[in-house]
Amino acid sequence: MPANSLEQVRNLCMRRGFVFPGSAVYGGVASFWDYGPLGVELLNNIKKAWWQDTIYTRNDMEGLDAAVLMSRKVWQHSGHEATFSDPLVDNKKNGKRYRLDHLLSQQTEEVLRGLLRRLVQLLKMPPELFETITRERIVSDISSLLTSSTLEAQIATKVGIPGARLDQPLSTTFSANDRAELIRALARAVDELPTKAEKLALVLGLQDQIGWQPVDQEPSLRIAGILSVRVAKYLLAAAKVVDPSDGSVGEWTDPRSFNLMFKSHVGPVEAAVGTEEEAHARVYLRPETAQGIFMNFAHVQRAMARKVPFGVAQIGKAFRNEITPGNFIFRTREFEQMEIEFFIKPPQFVKEGEKNDQQWHEEWVEQRFKWWLRYATSPSATLEERDATASRFRARAQTPDELAHYAKATTDIEYLFPGSLGWGEIEGVANRTDFDLSAHSKEVPEEDLKRLKLEANHDSTEKLDYFDPDAKARYIPWVIEPSAGATRAMLTFLCEAYHDEVVTEPTKQQIDQIKSDAAMIRKNAEKKIKEAQKELAAGREAKHDPAKVEAFLKLLDETVARLPESLTEVLTALDHEGAQNLEPVKKFRPPTEKLVEDCTRTVLRLHPALAPVKLAVFPLKKNKPELVELAQAIKERFQRHFRVVYDDSAGIGRLYRRQDEIGTPFCITVDFESLEDGTVTVRERDSMEQERVKIDDLPGYLSERLQLS
C-alpha cells in the first residue's frame, strides 16, 4: 500500500531532509518550500530521467534554458497579461464572463453607491477613523520604514487582500517628496492597526481625506480595485449588480483574480505602478516556461538545422501568485516545470501517411503516460503491484470550458494522491496549434489572426515561420506541448513509493494485550455513549457524539479482528474523530505506538534511478579500524558516480531501516570475512535479502541493478 495520507509523506519529508518550510526562521511564508539534501537529489534525479528520456533517447529533440525574466511584451502578446491580471466574474445564469471593472463601469450610479455602502458596513469601519486620521498626522508620523517599492506592494500585502489593486499613483497635488513620505507613513499607519478591516478602512478613508485618488476618476474603477476578491461575490449579490447583456440581476461567482504574475523591475526603478516609468521597466517572473521556447524557436531550428517535426525541451522555475495554494508541495507559488514544445506541420500540409496534430497529440499522451508509470514502479514490483500503480494514473481530456485560451485540446495526466487531494494534475499535454508562434510574429495573415482571435503584432521584429523543403511551403508550425510539474512529480513518486510494512510479527501475547485493551475501550465508550444520549435527550450539549464514537468502535473492532496484518491500521483507527476525549484510548495509544514502531518499517520503494542515495556502506563494527577503513574505501570507490553514504552511527539493523526510509536501493556491510576473502554483504531494499558479492564485482553488480543510464 502506498501512502494513505499526505501527512505521512509530509512528515517523512521534513524529518529526513527532503522538504522544509520556506523562511521558517521568520515564521514561514505560505506556499514556499525549500528542498533539503535528499529532496534536491530526488528532484535532480527526476529531472535527469526526464531530460535523458525526452532528449537523449529521441532523434527529434533539442534542449534549451531560457531566461526567467523576459520582455514584458512576451506576456502582452501571449495573452497572459490580459487574462492573468484582472479579476473576472462569471454570471452563472448565462455563463457570460466580465472583467470586474468593466462590469462595474456599466452599472447605474445607484448600484455603485449601494456597493460602496455595503462595503463600509461589511468592514465595520469606525467612523472616527476618518476624523482622526488627517494628512498632518500621517505626514508627521514618518520614521523608521525603509524605502518602499510601490503602493501596491506596501499596502495590498499589509491589508492582506490579494485582489486589491491600490496601485494608482497619488494625487499630483503632492510633490514627489511628499508622496514618498506619505507612502511610508501610510504603510506604517496600516501596520499599527490591529485588524484587517481597520486597515482596509484606513486606506479607503484616506482616499477621501487626503485626496489620494486614482488617476482615472471613474468610481467603478476605484471600487473594483478596492473590493476584496473574496468579499466581492456577496457584495455583487447584495447590491443587485446587473448583467449588461440582458439587464437582469446576475448570479455572480467570486471574481477570479488572474493577477497570477509576480511583478518586478529592470533597473533602479522606484516609481509607482501606473506611471509610464514603471510600465517601461516592468517585467514579470514567468508563469510558464513555454514562452522561452517560443522565443527561441527560430534560433534552435536554424542553429541545429532542424526540420519540422522536432521539439525543444526545457526545465525551469515558473512563478504564479496563486490565490489558494496548499496541499504541501502540490500547489505552490514557485514551482518547476519540465516542458516540451513539439513543432509539427499545420493540418493543411500533412501528407498521406504522416501524423496530423491529433495523432501527434495522442502519441505524446501515450509516451508521457508510459514515462510516469515507468518511474512510479520499483523494479521489484509484482504484477499485481504494477496494476495497482497503473490504476492510480489516468489520462483525462479536458472539457471545452476547462481549456486555456491558447489550446485546441488538452489531455491531463492525473495521479490519485492520498487523502483529500485525490486526483491531481501532474502533466498537461496541450495542442496549442499555431497560437503562440503566430502571436509573437509580425505580418500574420488576416485570416489566421481572425481564426486565432489575435490582434496584429506590431511590436515583433520577426515572423516565426519555417520553410518546409518537403512541402515546398512556408508556414508557422503547430505545437504539441507536454508540460509536467517537476515538483509535482516529486510528490507523486514519493506518495507512490511510500510503504509502511510489518516486518516482525508481534507475539501472541502482544496481540492478546491489544485485544483486551480494545475490549476495555469498548466498555468505556459504550458508557460514554449512554451518557451522551441522556444529555442530548435532555436538550443539553454532550461531550461525545454517539454516532462518531459508534463509528470508531466499529472501525476498531474490524481492524483488531484482522491482527496481526492490520497492525498499522489499529494505530490509524485510534486517530478517528470518534476516539477523541476517550480516556482509555489515551492510555492505550503509547504502548501500541511503540509496538507498531518495533514491528514495522517505513520504506520508500523508489525507482533506483530516482533514489536520492543509491548506496550506503556500513562497517559491522565501528570500533574495528580495519572494517571502517575498508567500508570507507568502498564508499570512495563509488562516490564519483552516484550519491553514496558511509554510516556507522548505530547498530546494523537501525542503519538498514534509516536507508529504507529514504529509499536507498542497496546497503553494503563490511564484516571480518570481507577482510579475508574480499566479499561483502549486499542487502536489497525491497526484499531485504542479502547476498555475498566480491568487492571487485560490485561495479557490474550495481550498475546492472541500479538501472542508471
Added chain:
RNA sequence: GCGGGUGUAGCUCAGUGGUAGAGCAUCACGUUGCCAACGUGAUGGUCGUGGGUUCGAGUCCCAUCACCCGCUCCA
C-alpha cells in the same frame, strides 16, 4: 474566502493559573558478529509571534503568522 483544528526540545507528544517534562533522536565513554540492542552521563526550551488580564500565564482573553481538515473556488 468561510467553518473547524493544531502550534511546548531536532521528531512524537504530555503538561486543569504556582519550580517546563517524557520517549525517541543527538553527543561522549563503555559494550555490541547482519535487520529499529544495552548501560552510564551530557547537550538541547524567550512554550509560533505580539499585546492584554493577573501577585504570578505554556495554561485565560485579543490580535497575528504558519500548517492541517472540511466547504467554496481554481488548474
